[in-house]
Amino acid sequence: EDQVTQSPEALRLQEGESSSLNCSYTVSGLRGLFWYRQDPGKGPEFLFTLYSAGEEKEKERLKATLTKKESFLHITAPKPEDSATYLCAVQANYKLSFGAGTTVTVRA
Amino acid sequence: DGGITQSPKYLFRKEGQNVTLSCEQNLNHDAMYWYRQDPGQGLRLIYYSQIVNDFQKGDIAEGYSVSREKKESFPLTVTSAQKNPTAFYLCATHSGNTIYFGEGSWLTVV
Numbered sequence: 001e002d003q004v005t006q007s008p009e010a011l012r013l014q015e016g017e018s019s020s021l022n023c024s025y026t027v028s029g030l031r032g033l034f035w036y037r038q039d040p041g042k043g044p045e046f047l048f049t050l051y052s053a054g055e056e057k058e059k060e061r062l063k064a065t066l067t068k069k070e071s072f073l074h075i076t077a078p079k080p081e082d083s084a085t086y087l088c089a090v091q092a093n094y095k096l097s098f099g100a101g102t103t104v105t106v107r108a
Numbered sequence: 109d110g111g112i113t114q115s116p117k118y119l120f121r122k123e124g125q126n127v128t129l130s131c132e133q134n135l136n137h138d139a140m141y142w143y144r145q146d147p148g149q150g151l152r153l154i155y156y157s158q159i160v161n162d163f164q165k166g167d168i169a170e171g172y173s174v175s176r177e178k179k180e181s182f183p184l185t186v187t188s189a190q191k192n193p194t195a196f197y198l199c200a201t202h203s204g205n206t207i208y209f210g211e212g213s214w215l216t217v218v
């Protein structure tokens with residue numbers, strides 16, 4: 001069975017304090033690893049898709065990396081508007097399995 | 109305006125009633141999904157459909173039913189057999205390397 005574990009569950013940061021979120025996974029036949037941002041009461045917003053170990057993608061203050069067993073989402077010099085829940089998901093065939101998410105709070 | 113439309117945004121259901129959540133997409137995507145989200149938990153897959161007239165159970169299909177008669181539409185019925193239906197429901201579509209989500213529907217049992 002596909003499993004996705006995200007850590008930590010919650011992360012409180014001071015504005016400008018860089019940090020990383022972890023997503024570890026076990027899946028048979030990985031077709032893609034996805035990162036999403038979700039604001040309260042909203043649908044998840046797509047951030048990145050990673051396909052193979054060693055791949056990296058960046059968007060503004062966010063950078064996602066992938067190894068064979070885990071992915072990291074690095075937040076560089078975060079701002080209060082980066083506060084959200086970040087979800088990781090892995091795809092095997094047509095099934096997408098999600099982790100429980102990391103809730104990030106950035107204080108000004 | 110392209111995208112995924114879920115309706116209603118908020119729905120209240122009496123115990124013992126069936127309710128149907130609508131999901132419509134104009135993205136021309138083949139695959140569609142229904143997820144349930146509970147506070148502090150990740151998204152859990154209810155049903156998914158790869159093509160019209162075909163769908164598969166996800167991890168928590170008991171108490172739910174779906175249909176896929178048109179490519180654009182993938183309605184979810186929450187039946188009275190679902191013991192704890194109060195949750196946030198999300199519809200999604202898949203194309204290429206991206207999965208897109210609707211804005212969700214809140215279902216509350218009263």
